[in-house]
Amino acid sequence: MTKLLKYISVTTLFLASLVLHAGETATFLPESRLVPGGVAVIKVGEGKKRPVVTYKGRKILVTKNGDKWFAVAGISLYDKPGKKYLKYANRKKSISFVVKSKKYKEQHITLKTNKHVNLSKKDLSRHKGEKKRSGQALTRWSESGQPDLKLLQPVEGRYSSPFGLKRFFNGQPRRPHSGLDIAAPKGSPIVAPANGTVMIASNFFFNGNTIYIDHGYGLVTMYCHMEKLSVKEGDTVKKGQLIGLVGTTGRSTGPHLHWGVALNGSMVDPLIFIESGEEK
Ligand SMILES: [Zn+2]
Known part of the structure; x- marks a missing residue:
């Protein structure tokens, strides 16, 4: 294979993988708003398998963006400001985030x-x-x-x-x-x-x-x-x-x-x- 051909085939492979990933990244992720009545958008993993994550003992939405998994957790209007935890099912690991207060009219x-x-x-x-x-x-x-x-x-x-x-x-x-x-x-x-x-x-x-x-x-x-x-x-x-x-x-x-x-x-x-x- 000539150098040029090799370059073309590598480029084609690279482009093909980009196209594949483009299909996977179609998911829209909302902006994280860490206040009561908002949502916490937090990266919870990578790879093929969708992680199972809970917030306050309840399963939460996990969606793929690129090759990463993001949890999108609803924060209740009645949640008190402070440190909160997302927990992985069947694992001891957790991820913390801080909810700030918000004054509504x-x-x-x-x-x-x-x-x-x-x-x-x-x-x-x-x-x-x-x-x-x-x-x-x-x-x-x-x-x-x-x-x-x-x-x-x-x-x-x-x-x-x-x-x-x-x-x-x-x-x-x-x-x-x-x-x-x-x-x-x-x-x-x-x-x-x-x-x-x-x-x-x-x-x-x-x-x-x-x-x-x-x-x-x-x-x-x-x-x-x-x-x-x-x-x-x-x-x-x-x-x-x-x-x-x-x-x-x-x-x-x-x-x-x-x-x-x-x-x-x-x-x-x-x-x-x-x-x-x-x-x-
Ligand atoms: Zn209304």
Whole structure:
């Protein structure tokens, strides 16, 4: 073989390996935000085998980027700032990271009726059942294919209420806002932000017409106050597929979509997964 030929064949091999790796690097990794309501994106290994990693005893999403594995762990709004640990399953090894505090804004809302503030016995028991179903859906773990962390914004519109907002209804403190509100005209189409399976498509007391989608590896999204549901429980949905229409059902003061994103059972800021998203 001449020197030139040798050079060409080596280059071709090198290029071929680049192409192969390009296929593997398709995964989008969100930015690490080490605050309550954020995500910890941490390298957890290399090689072929996906490491099994847990946070607070719960399995977390691990995805490949290049030839490296990254854990993407949801940090709960209720997690106290300080040192946290990712643990490898069946190994004593752990990786630490530090969660910093974040001050979210406050908002006081006046509701015309007290129906959704002081609940009747019947409504309270209904809500308890729905809360249990919701909790089970948000902590679901399933595995298929590669996780898709680059989400589509499910509806066009203005961000009317940010994630993490501390709210008071008629003077009574409530839990912080666990999703992002997007204001849009009644009837606006809502699409699935990634492939997944519909776990819940039902009417809830507070959340009105609601959908929960399982995207796998602990990534679950929810859609509330919808006017109409276009999918049913058990349906498989494709990224960009219509799932329903914007409405104002349940405890809502006007047409909007409440969009929630859960990772390993913790609600996190949906904007983390929208590349073009901006913080307000
Ligand atoms: Zn909301």
